[in-house]
Amino acid sequence: MYIVATLAAIVASQASISATFSIINQACALGCFPRVKVVHTSRKFLGQIYVPDINWVLMILCILVTTGFQNQSQIGNAYGTAVVIVMLVTTFLMILIMILVWNCSWFLVFIMTFLSLVVECTYFSAVVIKVDQGAWVPLAIAAVFLLIMYVWHYGTVKRYEFEIQSRISMAWILNLGPSLGLVRVPGIGLVYTELASGVPRIFSHFITNLPAIHSVVVLVCVKSLPVYTVPEDERFLVRRIGPKNYHMFRCVARYGYKDQKRDDEFEKKILDSVFLFAKLESLLDGSSDSDDYSLYNQETIHSDLNDTFSSVVDITVLSNESVSDLGTSPAHMEHMEIDEIGFLTRCRDAGVVHILGNTIIKARRDSGIYNKICIDYLYAFLRKICRQHSVIFNVPHESLLNVGQVVFV
Structure with missing residues (x-):
């Protein structure tokens, strides 16, 4: 049983790691996440990637969860909450696919949604009452990543809007x-x-x-x-x-x-x-x-x-x-x-x-506290730790020229 459990854990962890790498890579490509280093481990298969930064984050989270929980039931509650939320999100996304892509009839969409939500809401009601018993962990991790993505998107949009308004005719x-x-x-x-x-x-x-x-x-x-x-x-x-x-x-x-x-x-x-x-x-x-x-x-x-x-x-x-x-x-x-x-x-x-343009954005003095925190602290920190375009496009340092400017938004 120990050998079987170990092999099952290896398979499950590998699937989780690969899925995390793929999601982060796609989020970076769409501009929804700070740029991170992506290593393509195979020249034959394009989808095989390795993200060192995310791998370290997963290791730290794994150690904290393992040492922080007092018993196995709390780990089970955290895992169950994550699975149920993924099921709900998948169902709602499938509804959009059926309506916008497949052009299914509303009756078929309603039947599929009703049958899925009956089962998933039952599971969800069971994990909601266990938030204080370990189920809060996946919610907290999701909240942190949501905050990172929101701040990055907010700062990127502000910088892009300034460049649109100040472009040269x-x-x-x-x-x-x-x-x-x-x-x-x-x-x-x-x-x-x-x-x-x-x-x-x-x-x-x-x-x-x-x-x-x-x-x-x-x-x-x-x-x-x-x-x-x-x-x-x-x-x-x-x-x-x-x-x-x-x-x-x-x-x-x-x-x-x-x-x-x-x-x-x-x-x-x-x-x-x-x-x-x-x-x-x-x-x-x-x-x-x-x-x-x-x-x-x-x-x-x-x-x-x-x-x-x-x-x-x-x-x-x-x-x-x-x-x-x-x-x-x-x-x-x-x-x-x-x-x-x-x-x-x-x-x-x-x-x-x-x-390469190195545009640094800062909040105006008359901006609210919300804008100042997002721009001057959170977004500035993310811009500092993310990878530069020169590294992504493999620009040689001897032929690289950075042009910096500071703008207030």
């Missing part, structure tokens, strides 16, 4: 001229931002304090979508910002909650997408960006390009007839392409610099 960029009012040095600057439209405030903060900017600027926006995965050929969406001689682009990288963000070739894939866009742009009209930019427009353009051209990016595969149909002579088209691609190639060879 295209008129401001156009008034600077092709040189952006600065010296354009050889190289490519990848400016990371959370905005999918407009120019982030961190960019204006950078160019107003430094006398130079790179010859090619790419605004990189990484978005986590509420989908399982995004195909590799649909991940990067590129568009030009301003006139062609400004050499400014926007690249939106889209990931699903099961996609692995840590990519050793992230920089290469971004540059390849920009080169692809430059080649295809020589065949299409329209090379400007506006403030009403949206992901839908980007997705439409990208789908049109995929339908028109092969995934093998070689401009020579197009026939003379297809080039003539676009209203441009093949000789002129080749000249435009060589100029643009040659310029991008020289800038890439000169070096690539990753410019």
Whole structure:
């Protein structure tokens, strides 16, 4: 019995650990939890992950629960409460799936809900009276994680709202001229931002304090979508910002909650997408960006390009007839392409610099005590201990430039 119980405990603990890792990983991908280190233990199976920080938390909680309870019945009460609450949550989520996804009839939804709740509410009524006998432990742990997720979401939304309201218009960029009012040095600057439209405030903060900017600027926006995965050929969406001689682009990288963000070739894939866009742009009209930019427009353009051209990016595969149909002579088209691609190639060879914005938010002096506690203490602590974007995207330290600014919300 001892051997069987030990093996059963090993199986149950492994299932609990794997489920916890998976949930935390998906919550981080959706921006609902502070960024933590995720180690992919298998190159063959994508779902096998290991989260060291969460593993330490589970170990500490396991030791505290084991040593804190006085008898086995309290541990049983805590376990039973957790299981019953999971059953109730699963039932309510299944109701949403049946209504919104499966489009089941209301009668079938009512029957399924009634039969499930009859059993689950019976169990729930039995564990409610045992809250003071150990059942409070899973409720307390859930409350702590709920507080962490709420504070992280609250601070992230406040920071994003400030960036939306303070983003730079295209008129401001156009008034600077092709040189952006600065010296354009050889190289490519990848400016990371959370905005999918407009120019982030961190960019204006950078160019107003430094006398130079790179010859090619790419605004990189990484978005986590509420989908399982995004195909590799649909991940990067590129568009030009301003006139062609400004050499400014926007690249939106889209990931699903099961996609692995840590990519050793992230920089290469971004540059390849920009080169692809430059080649295809020589065949299409329209090379400007506006403030009403949206992901839908980007997705439409990208789908049109995929339908028109092969995934093998070689401009020579197009026939003379297809080039003539676009209203441009093949000789002129080749000249435009060589100029643009040659310029991008020289800038890439000169070096690539990753410019990350480090926006620190603080509560205003006239803010309430609730806002000050959430922003100045809890969210600031979570931002300090979470992993940086430079680590997630494997940015080399020798080509990393952090641009910091303090904003009050």
